[in-house]
Amino acid sequence: MNLLLELLIAEIPQIPKLVADFRALLTAHPALSPTDMAAAIVQISTSTDAAADAILAKAAADAPKP
Amino acid sequence: MRAALAFALLLSLVACAPKAVPAPGTPAAIAQPSLQFAYDLQAFTDSLGAAQTALETAKTNGSITPATMATINAKFIVPAATLVKQCNAILRANTDWPTAKGQIIKALGAAAIVNVSASVPQTAQVVIATSLAAYNAIAAELGAPTI
Numbered sequence: 001m002n003l004l005l006e007l008l009i010a011e012i013p014q015i016p017k018l019v020a021d022f023r024a025l026l027t028a029h030p031a032l033s034p035t036d037m038a039a040a041i042v043q044i045s046t047s048t049d050a051a052a053d054a055i056l057a058k059a060a061a062d063a064p065k066p
Numbered sequence: 067m068r069a070a071l072a073f074a075l076l077l078s079l080v081a082c083a084p085k086a087v088p089a090p091g092t093p094a095a096i097a098q099p100s101l102q103f104a105y106d107l108q109a110f111t112d113s114l115g116a117a118q119t120a121l122e123t124a125k126t127n128g129s130i131t132p133a134t135m136a137t138i139n140a141k142f143i144v145p146a147a148t149l150v151k152q153c154n155a156i157l158r159a160n161t162d163w164p165t166a167k168g169q170i171i172k173a174l175g176a177a178a179i180v181n182v183s184a185s186v187p188q189t190a191q192v193v194i195a196t197s198l199a200a201y202n203a204i205a206a207e208l209g210a211p212t213i
Binding site: 032 | 100101104105111112114115118122132135139140143144147148150151155158
């Protein structure tokens with residue numbers, strides 16, 4: 001284990017590039033179809049809209065009354 | 067050779083690390099910018115909601131005044147929540163990201179969102195810091211002015 005750690009430490013200058021390569025591998029996935037993407041956007045934005053509405057309602061309830 | 071061994075070790079360490087559990091319905095990585103922006107917007111909205119709740123608690127226990135709460139709501143939280151809804155409408159209406167992005171940048175410019183940090187007590191500054199950072203990250207990603 002120590003040998004492996006020493007090996008890893010010796011390669012520290014290379015680690016950022018290795019991590020970047022690894023992340024690139026992870027993110028290189030097939031793209032969603034336009035239909036799937038539109039459906040996902042509708043789903044997410046609807047939920048976000050509901051959260052934003054709740055925020056606005058709370059702010060209105062909290063607003064100073066004349 | 068040594069680099070390959072180190073990379074293999076790095077991979078094994080990553081593979082053995084505890085896995086973060088993603089939120090339900092949240093894919094690990096999204097390449098499409100429209101969808102990524104939708105998730106960024108969701109995270110920003112969540113931070114706004116959390117800030118609002120924390121500010122209400124702070125107001126209730128006397129850490130901030132009702133006037134401070136009203137200022138933050140009027141100048142930051144309400145314009146931001148309104149902007150979120152505008153951006154969502156833009157995302158739903160446009161299938162191509164360049165068009166949506168242009169409209170979103172305009173909406174950001176038109177939104178009267180103010181960085182209220184300088185005019186509120188430190189307690190409130192800390193609470194809204196995450197939301198401000200999230201907004202500025204979104205604006206910077208789009209190439210729009212930050213606040």
